[in-house]
Amino acid sequence: MTQTLHPTLAAVTARVVERSTESRAEYLRRIEAATQAGPAREALACANLAHGFAAAEPTEKVALRGRVKPNLAIVSSYNDMLSAHQPYRDYPEALKKAVIRAGGIAQFAGGVPAMCDGITQGRDGMQLSLYSRDVIAMSTAIALSHDMFDGALMLGVCDKITPGLLMGALAFGHLPTVFVPAGPMTSGLPNSEKARIRQLYAEGKVGRDELLEAEAASYHSAGTCTFYGTANSNQLLMEVLGLHLPGSSFVNPGTPLREALTRAAGRRVTEMTPQGGDFTPIGHVVDEKAIVNACVALLASGGSTNHTMHLVAIARSAGIALTWDDLSDLSAVVPLLSRMYPNGEADVNHFHAAGGIGFLVRTLLAAGLLHDDVRTIVGHGLWRYTQEPVLRGDELTWEDGATESLDLAVLRPADAPFSPDGGLRMLTGPLGRAVIKTSAVKPEHRLVTAPAVVFDDQHDFLEAFGHGRLDGRDFVAVIRYQGPAANGMPELHKLTPALGVLQDRGQKVAIVTDGRMSGASGKVPAAIHVTPEAALGGPLSRIQDGDVITVDADGGLLGLHVDHEVFTRRPITGRAPQGAEWAGTGRELFAAFRATVGTADTGASVFPGVTAPGQEVRLVQPV
Known part of the structure; x- marks a missing residue:
């Protein structure tokens, strides 16, 4: 056409x-040689x-x-x-x-x-x-x-x-x-109702039985979970x-x-x-066009933040150098x-x-x-x-297929969108680079400037929430030492209901982390995948309680309101799990991954691959 x-x-x-000229050519030469050789059945x-x-x-x-x-x-x-x-x-x-x-x-x-x-x-x-x-x-x-x-x-x-x-x-x-x-799977309990019950449970207003009943009604049969x-x-x-x-x-x-x-x-x-x-x-x-198409589809559909890493890693596997800047400009x-x-x-x-x-x-x-x-x-x-x-x-x-949307509340044409730009943005500032999913965050919550509350473990945050220590004040929760080299970059989706409770009470809250949230990250602004990560000596390792941070989703800013000279002279605090602290549940078997994994913006992979100019390169061992 x-x-x-x-x-x-x-x-x-x-x-x-x-950017990919040499690496893509080498990839194509390799697969052409394999094509010419063919399967070895006749040569075995x-x-x-x-x-x-x-x-x-x-x-x-x-x-x-x-x-x-x-x-x-x-x-x-x-x-x-x-x-x-x-x-x-x-x-x-x-x-x-x-x-x-x-x-x-x-x-x-x-x-x-x-x-x-x-x-x-x-x-x-x-x-x-x-x-x-x-x-x-x-x-x-x-x-x-x-x-x-x-x-x-x-x-x-x-x-x-x-x-x-x-x-x-x-x-x-x-x-x-x-x-x-x-x-x-076919549709079960509406996702909005499931989220409501989760938040009530976080507030202690319903018990485990009610929560389990809601979850079981949502995830109820064979097939993929139905949320996006x-x-x-x-x-x-x-x-x-x-x-x-x-x-x-x-x-x-x-x-x-x-x-x-x-x-x-x-x-x-x-x-x-x-x-x-x-x-x-x-x-x-x-190829390069297909990868760019995938980026566009991710943005237009408000897809998962995890693909800001996966698409980079997939592209590298085909000899293609994709960067967060590409995603940002498309968004x-x-x-x-x-x-x-x-x-x-x-x-x-x-x-x-x-x-x-x-x-x-x-x-x-x-x-x-x-x-x-x-x-x-x-x-x-x-x-x-x-x-x-x-x-x-x-x-x-x-x-x-359909030439027009059959439900404009769910799917719209490009000339009448829900928003003129994509559901993912890149943030940049003194704390590094980060990804934020804006499609589920209301405009009035997309700018937060508030003192930092620093945690080195998500469970410490949940304990502070449970004891009321986060009530009645605006804050940016910094959850650090959660990156690929620190502990495998776990999702921190368990934090969403708690943060949602505080936001609904009128508090200005946001999260900044070198970890991941879920592909279903929701209504609280979350600057995630912060690179360089704390375990590799990134700026998050020097953040202290009370430091004022700005998360500006619309402006693309991850700001820090601390004098630069003062900040750079600070010692590193906190650390990633060490030795036996990172063992059990098979984790000790993955020590080699932890020591060699790449940065989030290069795909968080242990495989060597094409790297674009300006992408982070791992230079130090975990602290």
């Missing part, structure tokens, strides 16, 4: 391309190859001896503990049958771990959560390392799982790869990246359409292999087009019914805010993702 790009989109893309020694198909059915053994039929790897995050991943239990057999019908064969190549931030919230296990993304990437690489495959199917949904699978898949960028979603946090942001981004089948992200589990889409994914990846005739390696799908011109909890009362099912991703892509394309000129798993052009799947009898087809 003929398209006039928004000048900021064009400028940001051009500088990403220029007989004993090696026999190991590779020893457990296969007789007919599959015949096919695996040569390269006439493509062999697809299935990599899954299935477990029956997490609602989002439980539907994957039956996917491998369904996918194998679909691949066979399409003329290929498939093997379950490996599983990857999948932990839930919702379960580990406020617990020691949360300190492994961010590290798990890179473990998942490595697990994906191990699954594909046998060099038996012509393509891959990735099964994953939630927080670190999908980014990890994608990073691992990009290490095998020569393989055609399709991501297969499982869909959200990291998991559902993942699904939207995979579709806009062109790695899902169009319109497949938010179809509920267990429905005929969901099952038809799963079969179609197996068929499509078979067609994308060299033997299938429409060779489409994932390393060519995820200034990309309008906010959706309202899903926490920045609205609707959930992803309401968003999908209102027109969903198809309408979002359509209106952003029309505004020149997405690149149409990209490769996807279904062909050339992002316009294909304005279509939606329809099941007519047993036949799955794609038809034009």
Whole structure:
């Protein structure tokens, strides 16, 4: 389609391309060499190859001896503990049958771990959560390392799982790869009511039984949690990246359409292999334009703050240098087009019914805010993702999706947005750089100037709140030593209800932290991912109680009202957990990650990768 790009989109893309010239070229050379080498089935020694198909059915053994039929790897995050991943239990057999019908064969190549931030919230296990993304990437690489495959199917949904699978898949960028979603659970207790009960519990007005009843009514069945946090942001981004089948992200589990889409994914990846005739390696799908498209979709939908790290890490895995400045410049011109909890009362099912991703892509394309000129798993052009799947009898087809929003309270066109700019902003100042999610914060709460109250542990903050020591005064809560190198950068979402209580009482409150909040971060202004982090000697390590801090979401300022010379002469106070303090729940096994992990603005990864000029580089060990 003929398209006039928004000048900021064009400028940001051009500088990403220029910045990534050498690293992207090297990445493409690497995957081209792997493409030319092809799978090693024909070159493997007989004993090696026999190991590779020893457990296969007789007919599959015949096919695996040569390269006439493509062999697809299935990599899954299935477990029956997490609602989002439980539907994957039956996917491998369904996918194998679909691949066979399409003329290929498939093997379950490996599983990857999948932990839930919702379960580990406020617990020691949360300190492994961010590290798990890179473990998942490595697990994906191990699954594909046998060099038996012509393509891959990735099964994953939630927080670190999908980014990890994608990073691992990009290490095998020569393989055609399709991501297969499982869909959200049906709507349960409205998210606004769940938040209300949580806040009442924080105030001591309802007990644990009432709280548990509300949570169970919200998280009630198989499928992704329905609020618009990291998991559902993942699904939207995979579709806009062109790695899902169009319109497949938010179809509920267990429905005929969901099952038809799963079969179609197996068929499509078979067609994308060299033997299938429409060779489409994932390393060519995820290019600079696709990454910029993902950034725009994140901003326009008010998506998860976690993706300010994940998208940087994903881009690096494809030889692309993406920076927070790119996100910030895009955020200034990309309008906010959706309202899903926490920045609205609707959930992803309401968003999908209102027109969903198809309408979002359509209106952003029309505004020149997405690149149409990209490769996807279904062909050339992002316009294909304005279509939606329809099941007519047993036949799955794609038809034009919504041309206008079916619910303007949930989803709006680009020329009539909820806000003229995106739901994420970057803050800069004497304390470093930070990310803030503004889409759920009311305008009157976006500027806070108040004395600091400093904590080195989230539990100390909650104790102070519980004892009333934070009542009746304005403050900025500084929760430090929560960054990647300190303790794995756990989410601090447990703080939100307490801060919300104080804000509702009329206090001016904000939080500044080198840790993370949740993808569902809510109504209190939160300057998060502060870089450089306290554990690496960043300015937060010198903050004292009473220092006046400004958090200005609209102005992009993270300010400190202390004389610069006085501040820089201060000694470092506090520290990250040491030795046995950071042990138990498996944490001691991740000491190597803690010692080598990169900064938040470079993706918080243990993997070396392309770094843009001006991005933070880790220079010191944890204090």
